[in-house]
Amino acid sequence: MSTSLHHRAIENLGTRIITGELPTGHIMLAEHLEEELKVSRSVVREAVRVLQSLGLVETTKRVGIRVLPPSRWNPFDSQVIRWRLSSDARGAQLRSLIELRSAVEPAAAELAANNAPAQLRRELVDIAHALRDAGHSGDAQKFLELDIAFHSVLLSGSGNEMFANLMGQVAETLTGRTVHGLMPDHPHEGALQWHVDLAEAVAAGDAATARDASEQIMRRTTSRLSGTWTDQPRVFIPVRRN
Template identity: 75%
Template structure:
């Protein structure tokens, strides 16, 4: 019971501080003290210490002796971490986050589909095809929770089936994207028939080992996604990350 309670308090502290940093309520440069956070959140020092450790690992804060816990600017955050993605999707930066993720997916998923058509084991090809057929049924029935579950499974299998471990490690980011779009009302109640067919086209091309068609079908999905979502982010500024330049040798 104590372990469960401690985990719950730790999770609450991470969520509270993480969302406030990402939404700008705690701006870059803001300094917090551990004792102030203890009073504010009504938790122990150990809970604050663990929460800060998580936030440090995400690049949201840094701690300095005799100064405190300083909030870092957005370009220091880990943009690939699912927690950061979820918090950004929940705030005013939702459009920019969706744009970044859509552009990432458009660069990666068609290549992953092409690789899966060449490399995926037979059982994964069959599972992907089964999921695409189930997606079509759930989509036509308007079963949004079931469709979301299957959509995440489909794109996870696609990335994993590529045989590229770096692609496969984007599964969490894609899952947060699809979940966030659904939670925040950015998905239609019933997916378009054409979109459902394109997912099936990807699965059938991978199942049959047709690499070029798998890539093209996946590209069609991502082009449609970007076209539909563009109004959400058209006014959102981009984040330009300062380059870490190497010192010039003498």
């Protein structure tokens, strides 16, 4: 992607809003943004429109472009997630993602065991075995790739497009784990086996066992990552009433 001006403007404003450099309630003028970003009005306007659809800003005539509070941001947008992962709120974002995965993956395992097409089931078993081998041989790079592939295929096999869409975020959390040096040289033997158990349960159509194995995996993942957000306060989004 040859970063267009439009894309760069979104990136610039998005990161600055999410890091808090542009705080809630801060008001910008389109004209001012033109000269600050050294781009034309059309670029600014198109970027603002996109940020508006992400819930980061709102525009009001006679006032300007107002930065909205975090409770209005769309927490499922991949751009927003990416920006938060590279901000001070990284820990809180990881916790949210892990909690979401912990809720969704066992359900996805159950659905996959009941509905996945035969090819995906076979693929899942193959990946699980390769994953175990990579874990034993200590090939960290290959292990990471297979781990991502495993969970991606599982989510895809659920036949729920919302679950499947979380693939990208899962990849982020898994790669983030290596970045933080949280990967042991030799992955936990139990975890390797749980992956195999999960894959074979899905292949056999055993939904209950698949869910159990997935819950085991997520419990371990949670406990391994929970150290990164111990100091992050929880944010309680106010209920929006009409």
